[in-house]
Amino acid sequence: xxxxxxxxxxxxxxxxxxxxxxxxxxxxxxxxxxxxxxxxxxxxxxxxxxxxxxxxxxxxxxxxxxxxxxxxxxxxxxxxxxxxxxxxxxxxxxxxxxxxxxxxxxxxxxxx
Numbered sequence: 001x002x003x004x005x006x007x008x009x010x011x012x013x014x015x016x017x018x019x020x021x022x023x024x025x026x027x028x029x030x031x032x033x034x035x036x037x038x039x040x041x042x043x044x045x046x047x048x049x050x051x052x053x054x055x056x057x058x059x060x061x062x063x064x065x066x067x068x069x070x071x072x073x074x075x076x077x078x079x080x081x082x083x084x085x086x087x088x089x090x091x092x093x094x095x096x097x098x099x100x101x102x103x104x105x106x107x108x109x110x111x112x
Contacts, residue, residue, distance in 0.1 A: 003031035003048055007067055007106035008087060014110065015060040015078040024052040028085060035084075043074065043090035043097050049083055057081040064111040066092060069104040 004012065009029055016025065027050045036047035060078040067074045073092040078085065091097050 001032065002029075003034045004028065004046065004087070005102050005106070007108050008046065008089075008102075010108045011065045011067065011076045012078060012085070012087060014063055014065050014108070015076060016080075017063075019058055019060060019080070020054075021052070024050070024054075027052045039099055041096055043088065044102070045086055045088050047084055047086045050085075051083055053083045053085050054080045055082055065108060066111045067106045067108050069101065069106040071095070072097060072101070074101070074106075 002009075012028060013025065020028070028048060031048050031050065034046050035049045036045070038045045058080040060080070065076045067076065067089070072095050074089050074097055075092040077088045077090070079088070089097065089101070
């Protein structure tokens with residue numbers, strides 16, 4: 001089983017364009033398990049550690065990457081630091097994100 005869901009990989013690709021090397025992105029896509037996962041009720045944090053990831057802090061948030069499933073909209077922010085990638089998925093509206101959101105069919109788009 002892959003660490004990140006297909007929609008999360010799409011969000012990661014968009015957020016890290018020109019930030020991650022092809023090798024690092026490949027390692028993220030091929031990872032089989034997350035190193036940490038925290039569901040907050042308003043979203044979640046999914047963390048992966050790998051030596052190919054940058055050591056210096058980079059916050060990827062300039063592009064507004066939005067996900068939508070069953071009328072629930074979410075936003076994504078990505079943090080890189082100390083060989084870790086942490087993807088934050090947070091609510092983008094008035095509805096909380098259900099615990100099973102990662103298992104849903106989520107459509108990714110860029111908000112302009």
